[in-house]
Amino acid sequence: MFLFWSIVYPFTAFTRTQPDSAYVFAYAQTKDGGRNGLHFAWSIDKQTWHQIGQEYSFLRCDYGRWRAQKRMVAPFLYHALDGLWHAVWAVNESDGVFAHAASPDLVHWQRQSYPPILEKGNCLTPTLSFDKNQQHYTISWISQNGTKEQVYAVTTADFKEYSRAQPIEKFIDDRQELFINNRKETGKVHRVAWSIVDGLIKTQQLTTYKESLWAERATNDDTRFSELKSIEAKITLDAANQKKISDLLLGAFFEDINYAADGGLYAELIQNRDFEYALSDKEGKDKNWDATMAWTTTDKSAQLQIDSLSPIHINNKHYALLQVNQVGSGLINEGFDGIAIQAQEAYNFTVFARTSKGKAGKLRIRLKGKDGTIYAEGQTDPIDHAWKKYEVTLRAKQTAADLQLEILPQTAGTTALDMVSLFPVNTFKGRKNGLRRDLAQAIADIHPRFIRFPGGCVAHGDGLENMYRWKQTIGPLEVRKPQRNLWGYHQTAGLGYFEYFQFCEDIGAEPIPVVAAGVPCQNSDTGGAGQQGGFRWMKWMLIFKKCWI
Incomplete structure (x- = not known):
């Protein structure tokens, strides 16, 4: 037991002369943009500071969609009269919110909240104070737009309901800069009972000890158990007391x-077959991701437009209008990074089509390599003036991994196309609309x-x-x-x-x-x-x- 505590809690000797109080410094590191959360250091004299753990996080910000977005910037720690600790911090340099969390001991933290306090502008370096006369808290912060700065404040009694943000003239920030482990950090210093520091230290060390146990691997057994001797054990099975184990444990x-369905397990070979790709699919981050994604025309004599007037069904409101001025021009689909086929395998091509302008004509369908080689081709029946489904079976002449599908109207004019599909006949269990x-x-x-x-x-x-x-x-x-x-x-x-x-x-x-x-x-x-x-x-x-x- 003595050995364990001397390893896990090296302050055993120090505890014989524990002080009544100490100082804690609360900060978030700047080297990673605050993604490591809230850290603490302690000191007896405010001169020599001891980091609690190697970048150990007592509280991490939960704001944002992804881990890289979850930042704690410029945390401000306040000790309320009721003994509760309140932390507020900025979450980034763009959003008009600050974060808040509370704790009775700096170890166990309650829920985080992110009140939207500013419609336009950011919320930087928030601070927290308490007005005894008004019996409410005031959170103030700097909102920065380029070189222009404005200070705002809101008040709250319970960190649930907030007043409207109002501009104020004076901004008081009593954060301090200290060197922790030879690195300058900015944060708040508080004098606390030694029990608070003791709790922080023990929490970090116990967590570190548990993590070391969780990190153990069988590859280290020869070293970790080198002093143990081999033993022999005899095991007797008691068949009378056997227990049934569910056969539904493995699934x-x-x-x-990551394209596990469309472009993956689902056997469809045409990408954006329904012309329903939209900028919103990628939240506007990819300007090429629209209803024409994966589609191009063969040459300049063919024009592609997207329409939504009288679609096949309201659930698939977009379709392509392909206008060709000469036979031989048409539409190309690249598939999911190319279309792969197997020699002598059959593939079902289907399309909903109607003629919009011009005479009714057929569609020539081809699977073509980038070098111009034709690997399979076929032709539909003449296209009617109303929506109708057309089918063609294509048989691959050779195996290829990077083909394109061509749709070539055999008469000049405008053709409406939707639900363009190419499916291998040989799906799993031969199911139509089945799986690879x-x-x-x-x-x-x-x-x-x-x-x-x-x-x-x-x-x-x-x-x-x-x-x-x-x-x-x-x-x-x-x-x-x-x-x-x-x-x-x-x-x-x-x-x-x-x-x-x-x-x-x-x-x-x-x-x-x-x-x-x-x-x-x-x-x-x-x-x-x-x-x-x-x-x-x-x-x-x-x-x-x-x-x-």
Whole structure:
């Protein structure tokens, strides 16, 4: 026991002459933009400072969608008259919010909140004070726009309700700069009872000790247990007391992320087949990600436009208008980084089409290499003036991995196109609108007893408008509703609930569909700046009844 405490708690000798009080310094490091959270150092004389742990974090900011966004900038620590510690900090240099959390002992922290206090402008270096006469707290901060600065303040009695932000003239900031481990840091100094420092030290050391245990690996056993001797043990099985173990313990978790569905397990070879890609899929970050993504014309004599007048179905409101002035021009799809085919395999091409202007003509369909080689081709029936589905079977002459699909009208004029599809006939179990045979077989070979689908974050999406609703993923493909995928791309819903259940049936696995619980996670935007947000209970119950039952 003595050896353990001398390792875990090296201040044993020091505790014989523990002081009544000490100083703590609360700060967040600047070297990583505050992503390591709240740190503490302590001192007896305010001259010699001892860092508690090697960059140990007692509180991390939870603001933002991704870990890189979760920053704690310029934390300010305040000790209230009721003994509670309050911390406020800036979350970044752009948003008009500050963060708040409270703790009774600087170790156990309560919930974090991020009140939206400024519609335009940022919230930098927030400070906190208490007005005894008014019995409320005041949070003040600097809002910076270029070289122009303005100081604002809000008041609150409970850190739940806040007054409207008002400009003020004077900004008082009593943070200090100290050298901690030879690095200049900025933060707040407080005099505290030694028990507070003692609690911080023990918390850090116990956590570090536990982490060392969790980090143990069997590869180090020869060293860690070098002094142990081998023993022999005889084990007798008592068959009379055997217990049954569930055969449903091993399964596969599927998440529609990184093109796991469209462009992955789902066997569709055409990207953006429905012309429903939108800038919002990638939150406007990719200006090329629109309804024409993955599509180009063969030459300048062909023009491509996107229209939404009289679509096939309201759930797929966009379609292509292809105008060609000469036979031989047309439309090209690049697939998902190229279209791969196998020699002598058959592929089903389908398209919804109608002639908009000009005579009714056929469509020539070709799979073409970048060097001009034609690997497969076929021709549709003449296109009518009303929406109709056309089918062509293409048979590959050779194996290739990087082809393009060409759609070439055989008469000049304008043709409307939608739901352009190219599917291998040889899917897993030969299912139409099925799965890639190789990928599905790889999953089947695991012999999973259950399949979880369509994912976790994908299910709740970005909230009410982007939630995964199973009723919109069944039925004819043209009536299914595509939408933004939470992970930053597009989901056609071609791989929907029917296909998931069918796959489970094909491999003898139990289906485990994931249903949104009404609380989007922090990878979504719901709740503000990526914070968890939920729907009011009664409203959610109505949504659940309407959408899921």
